[in-house]
Amino acid sequence: MPPFLPDNVLIGTKGRFSRILLDERVSMTRCTIGVVFLAVLFSAGVASGSAPTATAVPSGEEPSYPNILLVTLDTTRADALGCYGGDPKVSPNLDRIAGRSHLFERCETSVPQTMPSHTTIFSGLHPFNHGVRKNLAVLVGPDVPLIAEELRDLGYGTGAFVSSYVVDGRFGFKRGFDHYNGPDIRPSVGGGMERRAGDTVRLAVEWIANRTSPWFVWVHLFDPHAPYEPPPPFSGRFADRPYAGEIAYMDNEVGRLIGSLVAKGLFDPALVIIAGDHGEALGEHGEETHGILLYEATTRVPLLIHVPGQTEAVRHRQPAGLVDIAPTLRDLLGITTPGDGVSLLPTLRGKNANADRILYMESLEGYLQHGWAPLFAAVRGSEKYIESPHPELYDLVSDPNELRDLASVRPATAVDLGRRLAEIRPDDESFEGEIIVLSAEEEAALLALGYVAGNPGEDAGTRRNPVDAIHLAPIHRQALEAKASGDLENAAKLFEIELEEDPSSPVLLWYLGNCVADTDPKRAETSFRRAIEIRPEFEAPYIDLAELLIRNGKAPVAALVASEGIRRTFDAGGRLHYLRAASAALKGADINAIMGDLGVSIERASRPAPAYRLRAVIRLQRLDDVDGALSDLENFAEWSEEDELGNLQGDQRFKKLHGDRRFEKILKAALD
Numbered sequence: 044m045p046p047f048l049p050d051n052v053l054i055g056t057k058g059r060f061s062r063i064l065l066d067e068r069v070s071m072t073r074c075t076i077g078v079v080f081l082a083v084l085f086s087a088g089v090a091s092g093s094a095p096t097a098t099a100v101p102s103g104e105e106p107s108y109p110n111i112l113l114v115t116l117d118t119t120r121a122d123a124l125g126c127y128g129g130d131p132k133v134s135p136n137l138d139r140i141a142g143r144s145h146l147f148e149r150c151e152t153s154v155p156q157t158m159p160s161h162t163t164i165f166s167g168l169h170p171f172n173h174g175v176r177k178n179l180a181v182l183v184g185p186d187v188p189l190i191a192e193e194l195r196d197l198g199y200g201t202g203a204f205v206s207s208y209v210v211d212g213r214f215g216f217k218r219g220f221d222h223y224n225g226p227d228i229r230p231s232v233g234g235g236m237e238r239r240a241g242d243t244v245r246l247a248v249e250w251i252a253n254r255t256s257p258w259f260v261w262v263h264l265f266d267p268h269a270p271y272e273p274p275p276p277f278s279g280r281f282a283d284r285p286y287a288g289e290i291a292y293m294d295n296e297v298g299r300l301i302g303s304l305v306a307k308g309l310f311d312p313a314l315v316i317i318a319g320d321h322g323e324a325l326g327e328h329g330e331e332t333h334g335i336l337l338y339e340a341t342t343r344v345p346l347l348i349h350v351p352g353q354t355e356a357v358r359h360r361q362p363a364g365l366v367d368i369a370p371t372l373r374d375l376l377g378i379t380t381p382g383d384g385v386s387l388l389p390t391l392r393g394k395n396a397n398a399d400r401i402l403y404m405e406s407l408e409g410y411l412q413h414g415w416a417p418l419f420a421a422v423r424g425s426e427k428y429i430e431s432p433h434p435e436l437y438d439l440v441s442d443p444n445e446l447r448d449l450a451s452v453r454p455a456t457a458v459d460l461g462r463r464l465a466e467i468r469p470d471d472e473s474f475e476g477e478i479i480v481l482s483a484e485e486e487a488a489l490l491a492l493g494y495v496a497g498n499p500g501e502d503a504g505t506r507r508n509p510v511d512a513i514h515l516a517p518i519h520r521q522a523l524e525a526k527a528s529g530d531l532e533n534a535a536k537l538f539e540i541e542l543e544e545d546p547s548s549p550v551l552l553w554y555l556g557n558c559v560a561d562t563d564p565k566r567a568e569t570s571f572r573r574a575i576e577i578r579p580e581f582e583a584p585y586i587d588l589a590e591l592l593i594r595n596g597k598a599p600v601a602a603l604v605a606s607e608g609i610r611r612t613f614d615a616g617g618r619l620h621y622l623r624a625a626s627a628a629l630k631g632a633d634i635n636a637i638m639g640d641l642g643v644s645i646e647r648a649s650r651p652a653p654a655y656r657l658r659a660v661i662r663l664q665r666l667d668d669v670d671g672a673l674s675d676l677e678n679f680a681e682w683s684e685e686d687e688l689g690n691l692q693g694d695q696r697f698k699k700l701h702g703d704r705r706f707e708k709i710l711k712a713a714l715d
């Protein structure tokens with residue numbers, strides 16, 4: 044195969060490449076162990092002509108495991124690559140790898156979003172089974188089986204090199220990796236949360252150089268994700284196509300990564316899997332980026348699998364899914380963990396896949412963020428069915444851009460696929476995963492990058508068909524960005540534009556109320572009350588209305604609003620109990636009721652500092668319980684943020700405690 048040509052070593056290095064090829068041949072003997080292992084797996088049943096050629100070298104040694112490289116290409120449309128019919132100038136290196144790999148012409152993601160998609164890749168599970176159904180602030184649960192952990196158990200050295208905060212180790216991807224490079228990527232307002240492919244690849248190459256086999260390395264490259272700002276020379280070369288420029292830059296770095304393996308003779312005997320996590324709409328069907336709609340622009344991804352010893356390209360037409368990657372690895376290595384995907388090993392050996400197989404897809408982003416309808420889709424052969432308030436059916440072979448909806452032309456097929464989807468999905472599904480609390484700074488920074496943490500829209504919207512509302516997504520994003528940056532006037536205007544089209548959206552009314560709470564409290568109150576009236580089980584407007592009323596000296600009304608909210612919602616975070624206690628404390632109500640509410644709030648809150656502080660005040664002022672107050676303040680100190688703790692010194696409500704040894708200790712800790 045031609046050598047890889049990273050741009051910055053391209054010039055005048057012809058001799059170098061012939062040396063690389065020679066090295067590869069020489070080192071083949073060193074790497075025969077892994078080759079022999081997989082030669083056994085791939086020698087039988089491969090389709091003639093297009094079959095991978097395993098180099099089975101006779102050896103008396105015990106078979107061992109091959110090195111495994113998994114490269115995930117973020118936000119990469121399959122058709123952006125030359126080997127998928129795109130511009131070959133964009134992807135010379137990936138195209139060369141495809142020349143020695145199995146290429147799946149139609150691979151689908153499970154969710155067109157980074158974190159759920161990667162969780163599917165690593166677990167082989169549908170999103171509703173691994174629980175990660177949205178980006179950020181969700182944890183990959185400890186029970187979700189992950190291939191990194193399974194490979195480590197087999198004796199693999201495991202290393203991950205990721206390029207975005209979205210797959211930061213804290214979200215649970217770290218499990219199973221001896222080395223996880225990426226936790227230092229922290230979003231900051233004005234700063235990015237992306238690391239260029241060049242840096243990630245350099246670290247991965249260095250790590251591999253010091254590793255003994257077998258190793259499993261995951262390299263995640265994020266460059267094609269918006270904003271599209273390719274570095275030179277790609278910025279110039281693709282000046283009119285910056286997205287393609289990012290892909291070309293990333294391709295160059297993939298070439299560097301694979302080139303380093305080729306140079307050491309490590310590419311040929313390795314198992315190399317290269318997959319996109321989702322695509323990018325680039326305006327198709329009205330969507331700018333990805334994450335809401337389920338058209339092929341964002342669901343179809345590249346999938347290349349180079350099996351040890353493979354020297355030729357093999358193309359597969361049968362649909363495959365990212366959900367199949369983990370089952371394939373498990374099948375190859377004899378791991379028996381069950382999954383939702385299927386092993387592609389029979390396909391790699393030349394067998395036909397099950398034509399009746401359904402590939403499952405979902406997108407809850409529109410539902411969670413905007414209150415639009417959730418979307419689900421099923422792909423079977425060339426058919427694709429999208430379930431929404433107006434279900435759609437497409438023939439992906441004759442109409443790959445999904446421009447001719449066939450739902451009314453082939454109603455029986457649509458009904459059948461709808462039924463199959465219903466069979467796959469659980470009846471009692473929860474859209475929530477295990478929640479991680481992000482700091483305010485993290486949330487603001489993520490918003491600036493187009494990510495919205497939390498689920499303001501869940502159950503608080505009008506369940507519109509996302510296809511009909513997608514043009515509002517950029518306005519919504521701008522509104523949230525303006526709100527996050529403190530430009531509330533502009534944010535309110537943008538939410539109003541959305542409300543013109545969707546006047547009874549509780550989530551939009553709630554946002555608007557938030558934006559005008561300081562400048563026009565009367566209007567904010569009306570907005571919150573209208574949101575509550577439309578959707579009485581939507582918690583957030585009760586919280587903000589109660590806070591607004593307390594601020595404006597209407598504690599008795601606030602207590603009523605909090606009580607009503609407790610009655611109608613779950614008050615999952617205990618905030619309404621806290622606010623009822625706070626408004627009751629202001630008007631001097633029943634002490635037992637107040638203490639009861641604060642107990643509930645402390646139990647439920649992810650950050651119970653304010654409830655501890657309020658309870659300390661009440662213990663001190665109404666119960667004369669100094670010991671209890673000090674215990675509460677110690678707990679407060681543990682949960683509080685720096686400025687809250689700093690304010691304790693000047694808080695007149697605790698004047699009585701000045702000079703107390705325990706209190707001074709808390710204050711001293713605040714100063715340190």
Ligand SMILES: [Zn+2]
Nearest residue numbers: 117118157320
């Ligand atoms: Zn992604």
